[in-house]
Amino acid sequence: MKETKLGDFEEVVLLLVGILGxxxxxxxxxxxxxxxxxxxxxxxxxxxxxxxxxxxxCLKSFMGAPSATRGGRRKRIxxxxxxxxxxxxxxxxxxMSLWSQFPGMAMNWxx
Amino acid sequence: xxxxxxxxxxxxLQWILKPELSEEILGDLEENFLEAAEQKTLFRAxxxxxxxxxxxxRPFALRSSIFSxxxxxxxxxxxxxxxxxxxKRNTSTFLINTFSxxxxxxCCLLIGLYIFDEFSYDQQHPNIDNLxxxxxxxxxxxxxxxxxxxxxxxxxxxxxxIPGIKQAARLNPYFSNxxxxxxxxxxxxxxxxxxxxxxVDPSFFELFHLPLIYGNAKKILNDPFQIVxxxxxxxxxxxxxxPVGKTLMLNNSTDEVFTITGVTNNIPTQSHxxxxxxxSMASLKxxxxxxxxxxxxxxxxxxxxxxxxxxxxxxxxxxxxTRHFGPQFKAQQNIDLEAIAAQGQYYRVNLQPVxxxxxxxxxxxxxxxxxxxxxxxxxxxxxxxxxxxxxVVNFINLSTARSTSRAHEVGVxxxxxxxQQHLVRQFLCESVLISLAAFVAGTLLAHFxxxxxxxxxxxxxxxxxxxxxxxxxxxxxxxxxxxxxxxYPSFYLSAxxxxxxxxxxxxxxxxxxxxxxxxxxxxxxxxxxxxxxTFVVYQQMAFIQDKKIGFEKEQxxxxxxxxxxxxxxHSFKNAIKDLPEAQSxxxxxxxxxxxxxxxxxxxxxxxxxxxxxxVLLQRWSIDTDYIETLGMTITEGxxxxxxxxxxxxxxxLNETAIKDLGFSDNPIxxxxxxxxxxxxxxxxxxxxxxxxxxxxxKVSPVGLFLGLSxxxxxxxxxxxxxxxxITKAESxxxxxxxxxxxxxxxxxxxxxxxxxxxxxIGKLFLIFSVIAIFIACLGLLALVTFMTExxxxxIGIRKVLGASAFNIVKMLSAxxxxxxxxxxxxxxxxxxxxxxxxxxxxxxxxxxxxxxFIGAGILALLVAWLTVGLRSLKAALANxxxxxxxx
Numbered sequence: 001m002k003e004t005k006l007g008d009f010e011e012v013v014l015l016l017v018g019i020l021g022x023x024x025x026x027x028x029x030x031x032x033x034x035x036x037x038x039x040x041x042x043x044x045x046x047x048x049x050x051x052x053x054x055x056x057x058c059l060k061s062f063m064g065a066p067s068a069t070r071g072g073r074r075k076r077i078x079x080x081x082x083x084x085x086x087x088x089x090x091x092x093x094x095x096m097s098l099w100s101q102f103p104g105m106a107m108n109w110x111x
Numbered sequence: 112x113x114x115x116x117x118x119x120x121x122x123x124l125q126w127i128l129k130p131e132l133s134e135e136i137l138g139d140l141e142e143n144f145l146e147a148a149e150q151k152t153l154f155r156a157x158x159x160x161x162x163x164x165x166x167x168x169r170p171f172a173l174r175s176s177i178f179s180x181x182x183x184x185x186x187x188x189x190x191x192x193x194x195x196x197x198x199k200r201n202t203s204t205f206l207i208n209t210f211s212x213x214x215x216x217x218c219c220l221l222i223g224l225y226i227f228d229e230f231s232y233d234q235q236h237p238n239i240d241n242l243x244x245x246x247x248x249x250x251x252x253x254x255x256x257x258x259x260x261x262x263x264x265x266x267x268x269x270x271x272x273i274p275g276i277k278q279a280a281r282l283n284p285y286f287s288n289x290x291x292x293x294x295x296x297x298x299x300x301x302x303x304x305x306x307x308x309x310x311v312d313p314s315f316f317e318l319f320h321l322p323l324i325y326g327n328a329k330k331i332l333n334d335p336f337q338i339v340x341x342x343x344x345x346x347x348x349x350x351x352x353x354p355v356g357k358t359l360m361l362n363n364s365t366d367e368v369f370t371i372t373g374v375t376n377n378i379p380t381q382s383h384x385x386x387x388x389x390x391s392m393a394s395l396k397x398x399x400x401x402x403x404x405x406x407x408x409x410x411x412x413x414x415x416x417x418x419x420x421x422x423x424x425x426x427x428x429x430x431x432x433t434r435h436f437g438p439q440f441k442a443q444q445n446i447d448l449e450a451i452a453a454q455g456q457y458y459r460v461n462l463q464p465v466x467x468x469x470x471x472x473x474x475x476x477x478x479x480x481x482x483x484x485x486x487x488x489x490x491x492x493x494x495x496x497x498x499x500x501x502x503v504v505n506f507i508n509l510s511t512a513r514s515t516s517r518a519h520e521v522g523v524x525x526x527x528x529x530x531q532q533h534l535v536r537q538f539l540c541e542s543v544l545i546s547l548a549a550f551v552a553g554t555l556l557a558h559f560x561x562x563x564x565x566x567x568x569x570x571x572x573x574x575x576x577x578x579x580x581x582x583x584x585x586x587x588x589x590x591x592x593x594x595x596x597x598x599y600p601s602f603y604l605s606a607x608x609x610x611x612x613x614x615x616x617x618x619x620x621x622x623x624x625x626x627x628x629x630x631x632x633x634x635x636x637x638x639x640x641x642x643x644x645t646f647v648v649y650q651q652m653a654f655i656q657d658k659k660i661g662f663e664k665e666q667x668x669x670x671x672x673x674x675x676x677x678x679x680x681h682s683f684k685n686a687i688k689d690l691p692e693a694q695s696x697x698x699x700x701x702x703x704x705x706x707x708x709x710x711x712x713x714x715x716x717x718x719x720x721x722x723x724x725x726v727l728l729q730r731w732s733i734d735t736d737y738i739e740t741l742g743m744t745i746t747e748g749x750x751x752x753x754x755x756x757x758x759x760x761x762x763x764l765n766e767t768a769i770k771d772l773g774f775s776d777n778p779i780x781x782x783x784x785x786x787x788x789x790x791x792x793x794x795x796x797x798x799x800x801x802x803x804x805x806x807x808x809k810v811s812p813v814g815l816f817l818g819l820s821x822x823x824x825x826x827x828x829x830x831x832x833x834x835x836x837i838t839k840a841e842s843x844x845x846x847x848x849x850x851x852x853x854x855x856x857x858x859x860x861x862x863x864x865x866x867x868x869x870x871x872i873g874k875l876f877l878i879f880s881v882i883a884i885f886i887a888c889l890g891l892l893a894l895v896t897f898m899t900e901x902x903x904x905x906i907g908i909r910k911v912l913g914a915s916a917f918n919i920v921k922m923l924s925a926x927x928x929x930x931x932x933x934x935x936x937x938x939x940x941x942x943x944x945x946x947x948x949x950x951x952x953x954x955x956x957x958x959x960x961x962x963x964f965i966g967a968g969i970l971a972l973l974v975a976w977l978t979v980g981l982r983s984l985k986a987a988l989a990n991x992x993x994x995x996x997x998x
Contacts (some may be wrong), residue, residue, distance in 0.1 A: 025139065042166035
């Protein structure tokens with residue numbers, strides 16, 4: 001049985017893949033993660049998460065064009081699948097529903 | 112330069128990654144690397160690349176074959192785990208094993224570094240393989256020596272006449288300003304005492320590749336009164352500036368002003384010469400003008416052309432020697448070199464490799480500084496190996512002794528399918544772990560003991576923790592030792608047959624007992640040999656120090672550098688002589704010490720100028736107070752007398768000289784002559800033989816002549832007045848020479864220096880033998896502990912049946928006593944042979960005495976009894992109920 005829940009880090013990585021679009025490959029995702037969160041992460045850790053997400057069916061990937069800055073090597077570019085998209089939205093909806101029950105939230109709205 | 116990621120990391124990645132992933136990963140990492148290289152330093156980028164590489168060690172990325180290749184790794188992890196549990200269960204065995212190996216490793220490491228240092232002498236010169244020292248091989252009239260001092264005309268002629276010799280350099284450490292000087296900058300007034308002056312040819316710097324910090328290599332020592340100094344001297348007198356062109360004045364003399372032409376690096380300690388001031392050979396007129404081929408005061412080095420060996424030019428050197436030495440030998444000494452060659456005698460030039468100077472110069476003299484000795488190096492090497500052997504034997508003994516307690520483990524493992532090979536690996540892993548622990552602890556211990564060891568050995572050693580090849584060597588040794596120590600126990604233990612051991616049929620205790628006994632015998636043989644060795648070394652030291660040296664060295668003060676007083680030296684001597692504390696005062700540079708002035712020429716009894724009658728006589732210039740001050744004894748005739756004019760043509764000979772010159776009875780009044788002296792000398796007295804070189808050599812003939820040699824004043828006083836004498840002598844000195852430093856030392860101190868090496872060896876020997884014996888006893892203790900544990904029930908039953916504690920101790924010690932007795936029998940001939948060989952290095956040596964052997968034997972037996980007895984007494988005194996109630 002496949003795990004259908006998303007972990008915290010997995011969710012962020014999935015979001016970043018969506019944000020980066022054409023540029024969503026391991027190095028860029030790790031760099032973007034660092035830029036957005038200010039926390040450092042190794043490319044290997046991101047790559048491992050990407051491959052796990054691909055196993056779960058949240059991502060699909062294809063090899064991009066080679067480039068000189070990579071020593072003429074190609075990169076693997078990831079895309080969110082419909083299933084992954086569904087999981088992301090479900091996660092967001094779940095959190096929103098939690099937020100709406102959060103007492104501090106109501107007070108904030110009242111301001 | 113283009114920035115590229117570290118190649119090693121890339122290769123590593125390609126090796127471990129799934130092939131289908133490597134393209135994208137390497138691409139990502141390279142992109143990351145280039146970006147990092149742009150933003151930070153290249154080093155940081157590379158470091159980051161490695162970090163990223165290591166972060167790819169994740170299951171998803173690794174090729175699957177890696178895991179199956181790693182199976183041994185997981186087994187290893189299992190072995191380590193089991194070993195660690197074992198150590199925890201038998202902490203005392205583990206500690207004793209590790210501790211004794213640690214001590215062994217520490218000793219070996221210290222000795223190893225010492226030996227390495229000895230072998231590193233002069234290896235730093237780039238030319239070393241073609242660099243030779245010129246020596247004279249002499250075999251004349253029972254006089255068999257290698258002489259390193261040569262006539263100054265010889266080296267240039269060598270280059271001229273012998274093809275293959277490319278370049279030569281001379282060095283003179285004796286004449287004029289060589290040695291020590293008082294020094295000041297020309298524009299200052301206060302003089303400083305400085306040492307290590309030498310004259311060298313300019314080519315000396317090329318031959319030895321001495322680098323220049325300041326100065327032009329082409330122009331350093333070509334002209335008279337040029338000088339090159341070492342860096343620390345430059346820093347001392349000219350801090351922070353370039354001293355080239357500055358001048359230094361020696362000994363207050365305007366005739367001795369030297370211009371600095373260069374600064375060179377400090378000469379490393381591991382060099383056979385150590386100088387701070389290199390003066391130009393051109394300043395020494397003698398080096399150009401002296402054409403006497405029998406005038407030996409210069410050292411010389413030659414550089415051979417690439418590809419030439421000494422053997423290639425040996426014949427040419429022999430011909431060269433006859434050609435140049437021959438005429439003068441014939442004319443002055445009446446010796447025909449060609450004729451004596453037929454009798455196997457010779458006097459010829461030879462070459463000694465510079466790299467051999469430090470360790471292989473025992474028969475060569477003089478030396479620029481004390482050399483090492485290959486036989487001492489070998490001695491220490493043997494001791495180190497002995498200690499390691501004892502420690503390894505402990506390990507083997509304890510592991511096999513514990514076999515009974517591990518037999519069940521082996522049985523169960525075998526029943527579950529383990530092969531013998533698996534078990535061997537398991538046990539080897541254990542011993543390698545112990546060995547590694549011992550190496551780590553031993554290295555640290557050596558590091559902390561290093562200051563003490565340096566003090567003892569007179570070296571400046573340190574553990575090169577940052578040297579990769581040293582660390583690799585060390586870990587390699589650790590593995591090797593672990594495997595060597597574990598080899599026998601692991602095969603022994605893993606060979607148990609499972610059914611037998613599980614049934615409990617293994618013959619307890621006695622299994623492997625014979626081998627253990629044999630090994631204990633080996634340990635004690637070595638220990639006893641070391642005890643005997645230590646006794647012998649110490650006895651010889653005491654012998655040398657107490658031997659009648661023929662003069663009195665106690666309570667004699669030496670005031671140095673008195674030559675700087677010039678004409679005033681006599682009034683200074685008289686002023687000192689008038690001090691109430693001075694019992695007797697003499698002015699002479701010729702002292703019975705190593706490093707005193709020496710000057711020897713041949714003499715023969717008047718009218719007997721033939722080869723056989725010639726004797727090489729030390730010619731010492733003394734004054735009338737010399738014999739009294741140094742406490743020498745006149746056996747015949749008289750001392751020189753003040754005011755007797757004829758005494759200036761008189762001589763006092765030592766007994767050896769009288770004997771060698773062939774004067775049998777009543778030598779007083781006879782005359783001796785020399786081809787080098789115009790006058791004949793009349794023998795006025797005979798002085799008892801006294802030792803003036805190390806007691807390793809025999810006393811050689813000495814003649815004392817009245818004459819002026821003005822560099823040292825010796826004063827005899829009493830112990831109570833020594834301090835007052837020094838104070839008064841200093842103030843007298845200050846009134847004569849306010850700008851010269853007052854420098855003094857003591858005759859007995861200087862005398863003791865001659866035996867520094869022997870004393871050091873004695874001390875080191877003592878320490879290492881104590882450690883060896885300690886390790887051996889540690890092993891014995893563990894063995895006895897284990898044996899008594901095994902026999903605890905037997906002891907209990909014996910006690911119940913009425914055995915006394917003494918009976919039981921006797922029973923338990925009997926085996927060990929036998930082993931030690933066998934060791935004693937084995938050690939005696941071995942150590943007798945070794946001691947005999949060592950003592951033969953000394954011309955005067957103590958006899959090997961029986962009590963040393965008996966003493967060493969008893970000592971070993973006592974130590975063994977004490978170790979075994981204490982432990983077995985504890986077992987014997989235990990209440991038998993305790994040991995018998997549990998079943």
